[in-house]
């Protein structure tokens with residue numbers, strides 16, 4: 001029997017029993033659609049996180065107080081190595097290393113903002129002008145923080161646009177005095193809307209000079225030092241130099257962690273790829289279920305068409321031909337399911353993108369190919385048993401069942 | 403020339419502890435172009451014999467030579483090839499594939515044999531004409547009468563131009579007039595040289611054959627050849 005004829009015969013057999021075929025096609029389609037949609041979600045999350053991280057700034061090196069977990073945690077460490085403060089002077093010193101373009105100290109705390117009786121809890125970031133430059137934040141109104149001595153605590157603040165809208169309710173904000181954690185502070189600028197950001201959203205932030213925040217929160221240690229390396233090629237050097245510098249400044253103790261944005265990104269990327277793959281794997285279980293359904297449908301088909309199998313043998317069909325015909329039928333079910341499921345999945349991803357435009361839910365090519373190939377293989381694998389049962393039938397007995 | 407040669411054929415079925423000798427010590431020679439009616443009581447082994455001749459079944463013992471070849475030693479695929487090229491089956495219950503049209507049912511043996519579609523269409527068209535089915539080519543079996551169904555089945559059995567046709571009670575599901583019509587068709591094929599073996603319960607139909615075999619308990623009890631009076635076939 002010719003390949004095209006086998007396919008046509010199988011297709012006619014599949015469409016000859018619409019309900020049964022429809023159900024197994026649907027099961028296969030749901031499995032494929034699940035893989036397509038879930039990987040679209042996973043990959044969308046990955047793309048989203050990566051793009052958010054990139055918006056933090058470029059060529060970023062970040063200093064955190066304390067040893068990172070990669071050094072291993074042991075109770076002994078916890079007792080003997082109380083980390084030294086990460087200070088403003090550390091940040092100033094970092095500026096002098098050759099690979100560093102800019103550095104910004106960062107201290108974060110929550111406080112209460114009060115303007116003529118309107119109160120709101122806010123996140124306060126103590127920092128310097130360089131922070132705005134590193135993160136690419138621009139003023140919508142007024143100015144940014146003054147380019148001042150980092151250790152001077154000028155009572156000024158730059159506020160996010162959302163804070164302005166909520167606390168000033170349409171009034172002019174620049175030049176007004178607010179109370180921030182009990183201190184009188186003058187608003188000098190309003191930030192341009194920045195969109196979402198990882199960690200904290202600049203639209204809901206109040207930024208003050210770092211020395212003022214130290215006084216407000218009664219803290220000497222910084223939350224972070226953000227460093228911009230001179231170029232992409234300087235990132236590793238900046239990381240090394242800064243780590244060495246801080247070690248000497250902290251009397252030989254490695255009590256800070258220096259990470260690069262690239263490393264963080266790579267970690268997140270890996271994590272989210274793994275997550276996507278795991279989700280795809282779970283969805284693929286439904287493909288196995290669909291495969292079992294295809295097997296059932298084919299077993300029913302073999303039983304129902306026993307007489308036909310006997311006839312085919314009487315007409316001179318070889319066992320291999322009968323096996324191929326039934327395998328082709330299973331493949332036809334799977335192909336229809338895979339095509340329908342792919343369509344459904346793409347539609348689902350499209351719907352997600354339509355309702356959540358910031359979420360780039362595109363199914364990755366590998367997942368689409370894997371879903372379609374898996375559905376085909378499961379269909380054919382689970383079709384093997386019924387097909388071989390059909391081919392081994394005794395023609396005389398098969399002909400009697402009619 | 404001998405088309406079929408059976409020597410010492412035994413076919414035993416086991417039903418629990420009991421053995422059923424469906425065919426026992428059967429010797430038979432059928433020549434090319436003969437018209438043979440096989441008769442006998444129910445359970446006498448007629449269908450078993452026909453299945454064996456069609457290589458749908460194998461004997462437990464004995465030799466079956468078809469056109470001089472001992473077919474019992476062939477592989478299943480070789481047997482399938484002979485079935486495809488030399489043997490046509492006609493069944494009591496027609497055995498048409500319900501989802502296929504008359505034309506597609508007739509083309510089925512050619513499709514299985516890998517004959518190209520163009521050639522298939524040509525031969526099917528001719529067969530539809532010959533069997534008076536040209537207006538029914540697109541009808542599915544459930545849209546055909548019993549007589550039309552059997553005509554489709556006969557067209558299918560002959561489409562590969564086999565050497566012999568094995569018909570197991572081909573008129574069993576038809577009324578007398580339609581059965582008559584179907585027998586005419588089969589006899590016409592025999593007249594054109596195809597060997598015809600028909601199993602029947604009807605003594606009137608059986609009497610039309612040039613040779614009558616009567617079976618009982620798996621044995622041939624009568625082998626009557628009246629070819630001298632009615633058959634124009636050559637003596638050897």
Ligand SMILES: Nc1ncnc2c1ncn2[C@@H]1O[C@H](COP(=O)(O)OP(=O)(O)OP(=O)(O)O)[C@@H](O)[C@H]1O
Nearest residue numbers: 415416417422424443444445446447448449450451
């Ligand atoms: N697959 C089988 N298993 C067991 N016994 C069988 C089988 N096939 C046939 N037989 C037995 O073999 C004997 C011959 O059966 P067969 O079908 O050849 O009879 P038949 O002459 O065709 O009868 P009928 O006129 O009723 O069709 C019967 O006794 C039957 O019961």
Ligand SMILES: [Mg+2]
Nearest residue numbers: 448449450570
């Ligand atoms: Mg019978």
